[in-house]
Amino acid sequence: MQISDGFDLSIDDHVATLRINRPGKRNAMSVAMWRALPGLLAPLAGDPGVRVLVLTGAGGTFCSGADISEVAGLSAEGDDTGLTVAAERALAGFPKPVIAMIEGFCVGGGCQLALACDLRLAAEDARFGITPARLGIVYPLSSTRRLVDVVGPSTAKLLLYSAELVDAGRALRTGLVDEVLPREGLRERVYGLARTMAGNSQLTLAATKEVVDGRADEARFREWQKKSREEVPEGVAAFLERRPPRFTWSS
Numbered sequence: 001m002q003i004s005d006g007f008d009l010s011i012d013d014h015v016a017t018l019r020i021n022r023p024g025k026r027n028a029m030s031v032a033m034w035r036a037l038p039g040l041l042a043p044l045a046g047d048p049g050v051r052v053l054v055l056t057g058a059g060g061t062f063c064s065g066a067d068i069s070e071v072a073g074l075s076a077e078g079d080d081t082g083l084t085v086a087a088e089r090a091l092a093g094f095p096k097p098v099i100a101m102i103e104g105f106c107v108g109g110g111c112q113l114a115l116a117c118d119l120r121l122a123a124e125d126a127r128f129g130i131t132p133a134r135l136g137i138v139y140p141l142s143s144t145r146r147l148v149d150v151v152g153p154s155t156a157k158l159l160l161y162s163a164e165l166v167d168a169g170r171a172l173r174t175g176l177v178d179e180v181l182p183r184e185g186l187r188e189r190v191y192g193l194a195r196t197m198a199g200n201s202q203l204t205l206a207a208t209k210e211v212v213d214g215r216a217d218e219a220r221f222r223e224w225q226k227k228s229r230e231e232v233p234e235g236v237a238a239f240l241e242r243r244p245p246r247f248t249w250s251s
Helices: 031-045 068-076 082-092 109-115 141-151 153-162 168-174 183-199 202-212 218-228 232-241
Strands: 002-004 007-012 015-020 052-057 098-102 105-107 119-123 127-129 179-181
Touching: 002 031, 007 031, 015 031, 015 183, 031 082, 052 109, 052 183, 082 109, 082 141, 098 109, 098 183, 105 109, 109 141, 119 168, 119 183, 127 168, 141 153, 168 179, 179 183, 202 218
Parallel strands: 015 052, 052 098, 098 119, 105 127, 119 179
Antiparallel strands: 002 007, 007 015
16 A cells, blocks of 8 residues: 555565565655655554565565656755665664665665665566766765775775676675576566565574664673573474464564
């Protein structure tokens, strides 16, 4: 169902799918869409019925970036990156696993959103590019650092310096995406993975995300360990009884 201009949401079997839906513009993000995204994510973050989030695009395209017709106006007001960074941070800070399911173009702000997800799975025909150099935009500090963390300094410079589009195979080799699949098999793989995650300990997943993302200090880590003592008996019992675990912790 449509939950905001440019976005659709569906929830099935603990997996939420947030779909960028502006196919007439190749799912380019308008100013209103950038502004709306944090508010769309907030209730999903607090919903115990949502365990995994899939971010994707309608019409065979992930996202072609920010709407160029609005970028000039934003730049003139001195706010050409603030809204995009706020949306990116909200997505990166989402407390549950987020998978980007990528078809077609994933360019500019589309890459910014994809890199804020935990995992990126792409179709073989996907194309990627980070293109601020074509517009005279200084890429946001947090976005640049996130890119470097994922692909390394040299590849980050190459992508930003050249503003070239790269194919899915090259994106996989550089670490920009985690898996590349035939288009007809992408959805099955993404949702199979999402359902597997949704069936695992949500405490383990939440703790893992905090630790890997560098948001958990020693005290917080000990808190997670203490909480896990309530989960482990069920996990062990389920293993010994050869049944799916029935974990009870939720964020």
